[in-house]
Amino acid sequence: MMLIIFCTIVYLFYIIHDLIPTYKSERKSVFWVYVSLFALSYIIHLLILLDVKLPSPSEPLKKLVTFIFELSALN
Amino acid sequence: MTKGSITNTQGVAIAVLFTIGSAIVLNPGGDTKQDVWVTILISMLMAAPFVFIYARILQLFPEKDLFEILRELYGNIVSKIIALLFIWYAFHLGAIVLRNFSEFITTVSLPETPQPVLIASIGIICIWLVRCGKEIMGQWSGILFPLLLVAIITQIVLSMTQADFDNLRPVMYNGVKPLLGSAFAVFSFPFAETVILTMLFSWIKNKFNTYKVYYLGFFIGGIILLMASVRNILVLGAEDTILEYYPSYEAVSVVSIANFFQRIEVIVTIIFMLTGIVKISACLFGASKGLAFVLNFKNYKAIVVPVAFLMMNLACIIYKNTMEMFEWGLGIYKHYAIPFQIILPLLIWIFAEIKCWGAKKKCGG
Numbered sequence: 352m353m354l355i356i357f358c359t360i361v362y363l364f365y366i367i368h369d370l371i372p373t374y375k376s377e378r379k380s381v382f383w384v385y386v387s388l389f390a391l392s393y394i395i396h397l398l399i400l401l402d403v404k405l406p407s408p409s410e411p412l413k414k415l416v417t418f419i420f421e422l423s424a425l426n
Numbered sequence: 427m428t429k430g431s432i433t434n435t436q437g438v439a440i441a442v443l444f445t446i447g448s449a450i451v452l453n454p455g456g457d458t459k460q461d462v463w464v465t466i467l468i469s470m471l472m473a474a475p476f477v478f479i480y481a482r483i484l485q486l487f488p489e490k491d492l493f494e495i496l497r498e499l500y501g502n503i504v505s506k507i508i509a510l511l512f513i514w515y516a517f518h519l520g521a522i523v524l525r526n527f528s529e530f531i532t533t534v535s536l537p538e539t540p541q542p543v544l545i546a547s548i549g550i551i552c553i554w555l556v557r558c559g560k561e562i563m564g565q566w567s568g569i570l571f572p573l574l575l576v577a578i579i580t581q582i583v584l585s586m587t588q589a590d591f592d593n594l595r596p597v598m599y600n601g602v603k604p605l606l607g608s609a610f611a612v613f614s615f616p617f618a619e620t621v622i623l624t625m626l627f628s629w630i631k632n633k634f635n636t637y638k639v640y641y642l643g644f645f646i647g648g649i650i651l652l653m654a655s656v657r658n659i660l661v662l663g664a665e666d667t668i669l670e671y672y673p674s675y676e677a678v679s680v681v682s683i684a685n686f687f688q689r690i691e692v693i694v695t696i697i698f699m700l701t702g703i704v705k706i707s708a709c710l711f712g713a714s715k716g717l718a719f720v721l722n723f724k725n726y727k728a729i730v731v732p733v734a735f736l737m738m739n740l741a742c743i744i745y746k747n748t749m750e751m752f753e754w755g756l757g758i759y760k761h762y763a764i765p766f767q768i769i770l771p772l773l774i775w776i777f778a779e780i781k782c783w784g785a786k787k788k789c790g791g
Contacts, residue, residue, distance in 0.1 A: 354540060361546065362735075369731050381728045384721060388732030395739040399542060405743045408518070409754055416761045 354400045362393050431630055432564030434638055439571035440564060440704060441623060441643020442650070447705030448526045449616040450578070450654050451698045453673045457756070458608045459664035460594050462655045468602075468609035470648045473617035476768065477644045479775045480621055481636040485629045486778045492624040493719040499777045506720045508770065513716035515766040516622055517737055520709030522755075524548060524741035527702050529748050534675055534695065542742050548699075549738040552707045556714065556730050560626060563711070567704055574697055578650055581693050582657050584681050589660035614760035616651070617644060618767035625712035671748060710734055 370389065374382045398405055432440070455465040487495045492512065496505035528544040536544065555563055598605070620640065629636050654674055658667050661677040670676045675694050682688040711726075714733045718726035745751040 354542065357543070358546075361550070365731050365735075373728050377725070377728050378723075380721070381723055381725075384723075385729055385732055388729070388736060392732060392735035392739050396542070396735070396742075399739065399742045407743045407745065408740075409744055409750070412762060413754065413758050416758050420761045 355397065358393075358396050358400060362389070362396075365389075431628075431634060432560055433568075433633070434635055436564030436568040437627060437634060437636075437639035438642045438646070439567035440626070440708065441620060441639055442571060442647045443567055443574070443701045443704040444620060444623060444708050445616050445643060445647025446650050447616060447701045448523050448698070449651055450701065451530060451672050451674045451694060452526065452755070453655060453658055453667065453670075454615050454651075455608045455612040455655065456658070456668050456673060458605050459668060460596070460659050461598055461605055462659060462667075463594075463652055464598060464602075465605045465608045466612055466648065466652045466655060468605060469612035469617060470644075472609060472613040473644065473648075476613075476618055476771065477620065477640050478637075479771050480624050481640040483771065483775050483778055484624055484627055484636040486782050488629045488631060491626065491628045491715065492774075493716055494628075495774070495778065497719075499774065499781060508774075509716050509720055511770065512625065512766065513713050513720070515763075516625065516709045516712035516716065517733070517740070519619065519622065520706050520713060520737045521740035521744055522759075523702055523706050523709065524737065525744055525751060527699070527706075528741070529751055530672060530675075530698060531695075533671060533748065534691075542738075545738050545741045548703065548706065549734050549741075551703055552710050553731055553734045555703065555707045556710050556734070557727050559727070560711070563626075563704070563707060570700055570704075574700060575650075577693050577697055578654070581678050581681070581690060582653050584683065584690065585657050585661050585677055587683060588680050589657070590663070591660060593659050593663045594656070611756065611760045614763050614767060615755065617648070618763065620644065621767050621771055622708055622712050624771075625715055626708055671752065706737075710737060713737070 366389075370382075370385060373385055395405065453462075455462045455469065458465045483492070483495060484490075487498055490498065493505070493509050496508050499505070500508065524545050527548055528541045531544050532539065532541060555566065620643070623640075627634065627636055627639065658673040658677045661680060662670070662673055666676075667673045675691050678694045679689070679691040681690055710730065710733065714730045715726045717729055717733060718724075721729075723729065745754065
């Protein structure tokens with residue numbers, strides 16, 4: 352719970368310190384990309400802190416590399 | 427110095443700190459045991475032509491970074507597709523180094539601290555550094571580099587009190603062939619990772635010489651890495667070195683002079699933290715700059731924060747544990763990085779040379 356509060360505080364800090372000035376000074380497209388990526392990262396952070404198991408790109412990349420380079424010993 | 431540019435000295439500092447980044451503590455090439463010094467020398471020979479290619483690409487298109495060069499060579503659409511690959515590589519590498527950091531700190535000093543907290547602490551510093559701009563990164567690296575150099579050399583010299591030179595023998599007992607695979611791994615991590623710096627640097631006539639920066643950075647970084655690896659073998663021995671996750675930390679922890687000057691492994695921790703911050707910041711810079719290029723944003727600083735937070739997310743989920751991290755680093759990474767470190771830079775260089783062949787006035791040539 353404490354970690355979630357800490358995480359939210361950090362995100363709120365960046366919303367006040369960074370997102371609002373971005374809204375005022377940059378184009379709307381920049382603002383909406385920022386909001387989308389920021390919201391996505393906040394959701395993922397919450398899921399991590401709630402111990403939800405999220406897929407990692409390491410496993411598919413390992414399978415791809417193993418397949419391409421025929422690294423059968425690493426399987 | 428033009429706005430947003432860095433000097434040669436600062437560029438060398440960034441290149442050295444980037445090269446030794448996480449490598450100085452993780453001990454690449456350590457599986458070759460007492461022949462690690464030969465492995466590193468072979469890998470430096472392998473990396474030298476590619477360092478030339480990275481510097482040459484920037485020199486052919488003055489005052490342009492990698493993404494602007496891609497647009498110059500391939501037009502709008504194809505350049506953005508290639509840029510996405512480099513963005514992914516910079517983003518992924520930044521997350522890997524962030525995770526290396528947090529695993530190191532968890533293992534050696536703060537086992538009870540949750541990893542997301544450690545990752546966030548480092549990530550926030552990197553956000554600050556990247557948002558300040560390239561010139562601040564350069565100035566900070568320029569101040570940090572001589573201090574770190576003194577600290578690294580001091581801890582290596584002090585470690586020599588515990589050194590046993592018999593640990594370096596026998597030399598190449600199994601020949602050169604077994605060393606070549608490990609040399610390729612060392613080429614891949616950390617030398618060829620300097621392809622990321624093509625997203626930071628740009629050739630500026632009489633102000634920023636990419637050859638000088640790249641070669642000096644590569645050479646100094648390589649020598650430091652060589653000294654640290656040899657120190658690990660001399661102090662710990664070949665067998666103990668490969669058993670340890672962080673042999674540099676262990677090698678320095680045994681230093682004890684007159685029972686007074688001891689527990690200097692904190693120096694290794696601080697060096698790792700500071701060099702790693704430069705490496706992660708460079709990756710974050712590259713990823714943010716690339717994304718701004720793809721989305722046609724004028725200012726990359728506007729999206730540094732969300733990119734950094736996503737990088738922190740990836741760092742949290744990328745590996746299940748330390749063992750998986752080392753398995754990926756030792757076995758998979760050297761193959762995975764081939765397209766980003768070898769194939770794409772080669773293609774870009776060849777296209778750049780062809781384009782500049784008939785247009786020598788327009789290219790840096």
